[in-house]
Amino acid sequence: MNDHRARAKAFFNALDLDKPIEFGVAGLVDGGLDRQLYVENIHGDGEFDLVQQLADQIDFAASAGAYLFTGNRGTGKTTELLRLAKILDDLGCEVFYIDLTEYLILTQRIEITDFLFAVLGAFSEKITARFGENPGKPGFFARVCSFLQSDVKLTEVKLPAGPMELKASLQQNPTFKEELQKKTRGLVEQIVKQARTFAGEAVEYVRDQRQDPDRKVVLIVDSVERLRGVGDSADVREVFKSAETLFASHADKLRFTGLSVVYTVPPYLSALAGGLGAYYAGGRIYTLPSVHIYQCRPASGVCPAPYALGEEKMRAIVERRYQAWRDFLSEAxxxxxxxxxxxxxRDYFRMLRLAITRSPMRDALALSDAVLRDTEDAVRSDMLPIAADDRAWLARIMASHKPELPSLDELPDFARLQQGKYILQYRNGDDWFDVHPLLRREVGEG
Incomplete structure (x- = not known):
């Protein structure tokens, strides 16, 4: 392998955003990156720290509560949740973390029943991994199996043979999940009661193991924001609507005595913040914006101006991962x-990686502006073509920097645009929105 190719591969592999940065709390994630790679205050100007605010809310509260946390995939959300875990751990809390993609299909509609099965089942597994089984107390998946065998009759699929089969079915079998939802809709109160009983016993077990009767127990539930439909437009709307129903209509069922829970939620639910946040501890949705790369919310009809300190932070993110980046790119x-x-x-790293793979084809490592244009075009093409009605909506957002949501009936379409990164969310004093920079020309020309 020639030296050019070896160096390009090293740079490419240093830009792995799928691995979060971890902060030293053992047993939360596998294969996390070293905390020395973390760049502080990339989502704001340093005057506020959203994660510290959330940690303070949990620490100050006399009773346990449910909290909502959101951010687009690509904002560094999981890394910030692991930093939250470190802050809480330092404050004396017992913190557990689960990635819901390992326990539940997130490309189908979600309901309170299967959501509770997955979340409490995952919590049960994490406790067992840390402390061993609670003597005389079955795990939550085992309890659900017993409940299904005695109270639920499935007609389209077979009941899982045991806890491991139930876990696998929730994560991998769409037909089972759909049938389970149908057959348990009339049993919600029974399921919630079982979930609360288990949560209470689990908290007491953790406190007994730590010999601390007042120890706060915190569960972080990550990746719920990945919930999305993958079929036709009706399917997409149904999945988005199910997330709204879960968190807006079942807020009371997502709280547990003695257990503080931080749920990630799809970012489009922040459009409901006036009504939704009030149902949760902290009275708000904790929203992680895109990196603070613009000066402030611009006036209507004005494009946002670059923020020099934000550009420095973006440069530092690369610098800490690969110090010799200047061999490939100029600062400009x-x-x-x-x-x-x-x-x-995520788009930043994606464009860099696309560009880096072009370097070994050249006599020198340095990349040309033409290569950068190609990488920008590659990312842009994933968002094209834009339908006429979407283009008109995006144009209004680009002009006003507001969601321009005509009614909550249009929330699924707003969700689709936000999840597809046609729209990015920022915070400079207050929250504001803008069209993805790579789409401004297309939207403006429309």
């Missing part, structure tokens, strides 16, 4: 890709 070129990403870390 790196700043160009940072601005083209709109502060979305």
């Amino acid at each position: 070129q790196l700043a160009r890709l940072a601005l083209s990403s709109g502060g979305d870390l």
Whole structure:
């Protein structure tokens, strides 16, 4: 392997955003990156720390509560949740973390029943992994199996043979999940009662193991924001609507005595913040915006102006992962890709990786502006073509920097645009929105 190719591969592999940065709390994630890679205050100007605010709310509260946390995929959300875990651990809390993609299909509609089965089942597994089984107390998946065998008659699929089969079916079998939802809709109160009984016993077990009767127990439930439909438009709307129903209509069922829970939620639910946040502890949805790469919310009809400190932070993110990046890009070129990403870390790393793979084809490592244009076009093409009605909506957002949501009936369409990163969310004093920079020309020309 020639030296050019080896160095390009090293740079490419240093830009892995699928692995979160971990902060030293053992047993939360496998294969996390070293905390020395973390760059502070990338989502704001340093005057506020959203994660510290959430940690303070949990620490100050005399009773346990349910909290909502959101952010687009690509904002560094999981890393920030692991930082939250570290802060809480330092404050003396017992913190557990679950990635819901390992326990539940997130490309189908979600209901309170299967959601509770997955969340409490995962919590049960994490407790057992840390402390061993609670003598005389079955795990939650085992309890659900017993409940299904005695109270639920499935006609389209077979009942799982045991806890491991139930876990696998929830995560991998769409037909089972759909049938389970149908047959348990009339049994919600019974299921909630079982969930609360288990949560209470689990908290007491954790406290007994730590010999601390007042120890706060916190569960972080990550990846719920990945919930999305993958079929036709009706299916997409149904899945988005199910997330709204889960968190808006069942808020009381997501709280447990003695157990503080932080749920990630799809970012489009922040459009309901006036009504939704009030049902949860903290009285708000804790929203992680895109990287603070613009100066402030611009006036109507004005494009956002670059923020020099934000560009420095984006450069530092790369610098800490691969110090020799200047062999490939000039500072101006790196700043160009940072601005083209709109502060979305996933798109930023994606464009860098696409560009880096072109380097071994050249006599020198340095990349040309033509290569950067190609990488921008590649990311842009994933968002094209834009339907005429979407283009008109995006144009209004680009002009006003507001959601321009005509009614809550249109929330699923707003969700689709936000999840597809046609729209990015920022915070400079208050929350505001803008069209992805790579789409401004297309939207403006429309």
